Amino acid sequence: MALLKSLPQVRARLLRVVVLAALPLTGVFAAISTAPDTPPPGSALMENLAVDVGRSLVTPPASYIREERYQRADTPSGLLFRLGLAEGEARRLLHSNLPLMRALRPGLTVTAEVDAEGRLLRLSHLGLRDALVTVTRHGEAFRSVEERAPLETRVMLRSGSIRSSLFAATDAANVPDGVAMQLADIFGSDIDFHRDLRRNDRFSVVYEMSYLEGRTVRSGRVLAAEFVNNGRVYRAINHGGSYYTPEGRNLRKAFLRSPLEFSRISSGFATRMHPILREWRAHRGVDYAAPVGTRVRATGDGVVEFAGRQGGYGNVVIIRHHGQYSTLYGHLKGIAKAVRKDGRIAQGEAIGSVGQTGWATGPHLHYEFRVAGVQRNPLTVALPAAQPVATHALAAYQRDAAPLVVQLDLLANGVLAALE
Ligand SMILES: [Zn+2]
Known part of the structure; x- marks a missing residue:
């Protein structure tokens, strides 16, 4: 999972050094834009400008803008280092106890304007509910302002x-x-x-x-x-x-087509391994090969009929739905805490994760779709x-x-x- 997830993060880590004085004016955008959004419109220009400056080192730029994403397992000081802050400067900012430092969480992108000596001039990030937090320098102190981002x-x-x-x-x-x-x-x-x-x-x-x-x-x-x-x-x-x-x-x-939550990891896995292990007719269920831990979701609204261990099914959840329908999810690694007998479940709600408990030779989800207690092929049943x-x-x-x-x-x- 970490391996698959790390690619976009690596891309995001690419340091963009930009000369502030040469920042291009944002162009006029049509209501419908067909320009690629990654990299954003400005960045290609910015990188070109950085190259140009490298060629003519006559007047060194007064300040740089750097952008870094806060990584999983990152530390605030590690982030500030990558943003180009001098050591003493980073320490002072960390001890300032500004709300920004406490709000750091993986995925947040922080933008900093730093001068040639590594002194912080301005730092900002977009937090929850479009709140733009900006830290500015006032002499040797820092001040933080929060406003609604434009x-x-x-x-x-x-x-x-x-x-x-x-x-x-x-x-x-x-x-x-x-x-x-x-x-x-x-x-x-x-x-x-x-x-x-x-x-x-x-x-x-x-x-x-x-x-x-x-x-x-x-x-x-x-x-x-x-x-x-x-x-x-x-x-x-x-x-x-x-x-x-x-x-x-x-x-x-009334029912989702797949009991597996769709994600980058489960989709990639499904394309490498054909997910149907056995013929439906012989086995009265549909098997989904998926990595252990892939989230399993209820395919329809209903009430939990059974949640626990049951013979060959291993950890299993059975949900009773409207009308005569019920669904069964077997070989689960674990069952979500909220899933208890007679409890209500909403369509799409996570009920557990893929495992190989019970009689399973490899990690997979065994899914049954029953009408009046009889297993039916979910692919051929017409649903309202x-x-x-x-x-x-x-x-x-x-x-x-x-x-x-x-x-x-x-x-x-x-x-x-x-x-x-
Ligand atoms: Zn099966």
Whole structure:
């Protein structure tokens, strides 16, 4: 897991040294941007400027801006060192007990402006709820100010096709992880992203991205998306936080396609090993090979019927759902503490993690889908969908959805991709 996760972090660690005086003015951005968001628009320019300065060392720059991400197992002093602060300066800042130092957590990006002697001029990071914390120098003391960050939201349009895994495809298309996870979630009732993906499946996505002073800060909501799986086209339009087809049908169904939580690690594993170990008919369940610890989620809302050890199933959870449906999750390494007999469970809620307890030759999840106590193949059972857009609101919905549908059409036809 650490190995897989470390790649983007390594990328983020690349030190960007920038001459403050030569900072480019942020350009004017169209409402719809098709420019790649990683690296952010400014950074390529900045790196070029740094090279130029290297060539003409006539007047050394007065200060530098450096950007570092706080790593897992990082220390505040390690971070300040990488930001270029002199030792005494870092010590003084650490002892200043400013809220910023206490707020450091893995993933936070800290920006510092440091002069040629390693003295800190200004330091900032974006905290929770868009709070921009800025530390400035006043003589030998530091002062910290917290304000709401002037974030700018841009709409991004991206498309890509699957070669190996969804994440490999979204990486290649410069789509952030947060958006890839949303795609898996939005289409999670129709597509099992662990088993159904085919080579040459395609996606198009329209999503929001937050920028601060020309740099990407984080990904936002998916506004519209298309997924072509095995020749079948699925489309989703965001309407009040739920996703509907352009015609107004709800994409949410009573059950998720996959009981495994989709993540970079589980998706990569599934593409290396075929997840179906045995023929369904013979064995009355679906087996998902996955690394030990991969999170298992309830595929539908329900009540816990059983949670504990049971013979060949090992650690097992059985959930009773609406109507005659029940689901079973076997060979679990552990069962989530909140999962107790007769307790309520929501669709998508984590109930445990993949293991190999009971009669299992390797780590995998054994999943059964039962109707009136009889195991059925979850892939062939038709399931009711959640509420569609109300009839009286349908005209307004379709009017709002129209421009997004146009964007999906353009992406699907490769028109927008050709502009990049
Ligand atoms: Zn099995």
